[in-house]
Amino acid sequence: MARRGDLQGRAAMTEETNEDQSSYSRQEMMVVAASRALVDGQVCFVGIGAPSTAANLARRTHAPNLVLVYESGCIGAKPTRLPLSIGDGELAETADSVVSVPEIFNYWLQAGRIDVGFLGAAQIDRFANLNTTVIGPYEHPKVRLPGAGGAPEIAASCKEVLVMIKMNKTTFVDPLDFRTSIGFGDGAGSREALGLRGRGPTMVITDLGLLRPDPVSCELVLTDLHPGVSLEEVREMAGWRLRISETLSRTVAPTEAELTALRALESAGSVKK
């Protein structure tokens, strides 16, 4: 099994890479960084949107044996184009096995068979709890979001969780308007007290950098800055006083191979094969 981080290649802050940052977008940097976080051979429960793009990119680059599981019951899906919904026909046609919805949640997710869950959200807090339900009060929401879907149990039961979210003042908030899915709850010890079996979030991948939970307090710490992003910019975006790692690293810019694979994947997205 390949080790995570083969491509993570943290360059030291002092060795600023000379990559041309106009050759890729921050969105692309986020997707590439997320794909690098997946390890070949892992079993990954994938949500639709950016997590699905990242997981499929990983399968086309460093993790060809990544097992993609979609909540529609598709286990081992190998889509040739990006699905628009978690139940596209392509997912079922290319899957090793297609099971019912009760089975995917009870026998596969709840039973702890999934290595890594991949989630997005509208809001995240300092302990990586996620909101996909409402902005504003639940009874009188300012914005009603889609809700939980599979996320609460993905967050609880996968061995670990990766979160993908763009970083700005509306997404990095404390407190959340609603806790749809648990990260580390109120901090150290929360997951254990609730009897959750998975380790919880191990990395939060954003368009500006990467965050990881502090091993003791479980609070998110900025550990990596993407190329061309300043520390001030990141600090300004967080709705709380963001902790910065003392050994802050610089993410390696997307390689030509990664960008080519990503763009091929996205341009094939709407084309029926």
Next chain:
Amino acid sequence: MAQLMELDQAVSELIHAGDTVAMEGFTHLIPHAAAQETIRQGIGDLVLARLTPDLLSDQMIGAGCVAKLIFSWGGNPGVGSLHRFRDAIENGWPRPMEIEEHSHAGLTNRYVAGASSLPFAILRGYAGTSLLGKTANIKSVECPFTGEQLAAVPALNPDVAVVHAQQADSAGNVHIWGITGVQKEAILSSRRSLVTVEEIVDHIDLRPGGIVIPSWVVTAFVHAPGGAHPSYAAGYSERDNQYYSDWEAISRSREGFKQWLDEVIYKGERR
């Protein structure tokens, strides 16, 4: 034994105002034709149960058919918001709508308990989430063997389940393949069931991964080719992605939606 009916007859005989109706189909085989016929007949005050309220629910909610929605994810997959769903929750239009909100795992297990004729189901779920305080139908139970705390959700036993399938034979045995979702549990948990199918065949050739639901648990079956449109029926049709994109503009305003309702549902051809 299942009875073969026309769509309008099946809807009027099986779905009544005030019923709890499960309309299932997890991104695949969504029973749109039956839902639109329900709107056309003006059957209201419904408690609609659906894991993924998508366009089907948006249309029924906007038309004022839904008094309460039991759900776990409400969006337009791959596109964005459901505007009629949001308008009902945010502004109470066209009528106030009560919601009972779950996770997929929780609502799925409500059906599993219902199909099993058990009072409730248990799962490892909801721990540490705000849903616990907002949805009365989520409680905690202690395992009598280990003492572990688990989530409990009550059985869901709808008055009627509505699903779409690829095939039925002439006796009304129902054949579904591809993504089978929670349709079997929806049918088995409900008092009555209405199944629309793409094709009525002489003999069922079971497909890999396919399931057969015996005719004696089906109340009515209807020949409704294309009845899942704009979703799809594996082996018969492709998902109409353009329709999902177009729905964004149609549903964004109340006026746009009312115009669609008038032209497509009340006056026009089934779409």
